[in-house]
Amino acid sequence: MVEEAWVKLVNFRNGASRGLGVLDEGRHAVRRIEYAGRPAEELLPLLEDWDPEAVRAVGDPVALSAVELLAPIPRPARNVFCVGKNYHDHSAEFASSGYDATDRGAAVPKLPIFFTKPSTTVIGPGVEIDPHRELTSSLDYEVELTVVIGRGGRGIPRERAMEHVWGYTLINDVTARDLQRDHAQWFLGKSLDTFCPMGPWVVTADELDGADVIVETLVNGELRQHANLRDLIFDIPTLISTLSAGMTLEPGDLLATGTPAGVGLGFDPPRFLQPGDEVCVRATGLGELRNRIAAA
Numbered sequence: 001m002v003e004e005a006w007v008k009l010v011n012f013r014n015g016a017s018r019g020l021g022v023l024d025e026g027r028h029a030v031r032r033i034e035y036a037g038r039p040a041e042e043l044l045p046l047l048e049d050w051d052p053e054a055v056r057a058v059g060d061p062v063a064l065s066a067v068e069l070l071a072p073i074p075r076p077a078r079n080v081f082c083v084g085k086n087y088h089d090h091s092a093e094f095a096s097s098g099y100d101a102t103d104r105g106a107a108v109p110k111l112p113i114f115f116t117k118p119s120t121t122v123i124g125p126g127v128e129i130d131p132h133r134e135l136t137s138s139l140d141y142e143v144e145l146t147v148v149i150g151r152g153g154r155g156i157p158r159e160r161a162m163e164h165v166w167g168y169t170l171i172n173d174v175t176a177r178d179l180q181r182d183h184a185q186w187f188l189g190k191s192l193d194t195f196c197p198m199g200p201w202v203v204t205a206d207e208l209d210g211a212d213v214i215v216e217t218l219v220n221g222e223l224r225q226h227a228n229l230r231d232l233i234f235d236i237p238t239l240i241s242t243l244s245a246g247m248t249l250e251p252g253d254l255l256a257t258g259t260p261a262g263v264g265l266g267f268d269p270p271r272f273l274q275p276g277d278e279v280c281v282r283a284t285g286l287g288e289l290r291n292r293i294a295a296a
Contacts, residue, residue: 029061079116086258136176227260
């Protein structure tokens with residue numbers, strides 16, 4: 001079994017080889033893991049029958065600087081489930097921004113609002129975000145704590161919902177605000193290639209209190225977003241219960257929980273991302289996910 005101090009799992013590339021490993025932050029190193037006696041290459045196939053007792057660190061530590069961290073789940077089996085307008089302050093800034101063309105009514109929704117991002121949007125830490133300048137001139141960022149479902153199910157009651165959470169990671173819900181506005185829906189403006197940076201690692205649910213996490217975004221080192229998950233309008237158990245009502249959740253499903261105020265559209269005038277900008281989203285226990293906007 002992996003030592004207790006090593007609780008952060010990473011998907012990494014070291015030269016020509018890839019694998020799943022554990023991060024030792026104290027030594028700035030990564031060690032490969034085996035699962036049930038076999039090399040663990042990806043996380044997704046392990047989640048359905050996950051047994052922490054089957055995990056073992058093997059081999060010598062490799063310096064973190066010598067490996068490339070990849071998205072924890074580089075190609076999800078299904079679209080990433082996302083939640084819109086799930087912080088009070090962001091709901092207000094979005095409703096008054098001029099970019100919310102949906103007929104949602106009040107700024108604060110009465111029920112969770114869901115949309116999805118296709119798996120082709122996912123990229124890992126350090127990979128450049130394509131600005132798609134031929135399609136958008138209002139590129140924006142959104143830090144989101146993201147739930148990794150471990151045990152699937154349908155009709156999951158709220159009081160049992162956390163039993164279905166395997167762990168947590170971070171995504172940056174990159175958004176083309178003009179597409180979001182002009183098409184009067186959210187899917188297209190959030191689903192362009194590279195619009196879902198993910199990582200840098202994933203933490204198991206027993207190592208992180210998903211109800212008490214601070215999330216932040218920095219753009220070129222400037223703090224733009226800062227909030228605690230206690231500020232969510234709909235908490236994680238409510239989201240899982242609502243989403244699973246009549247729809248089966250599967251191991252490896254990803255649920256991004258929403259973003260707080262401080263996105264680019266909330267400034268006057270808006271402060272959208274430009275080529276060369278570096279976006280860093282971070283959260284308690286989940287590290288820093290950095291991606292730069294590619295040159296136009």
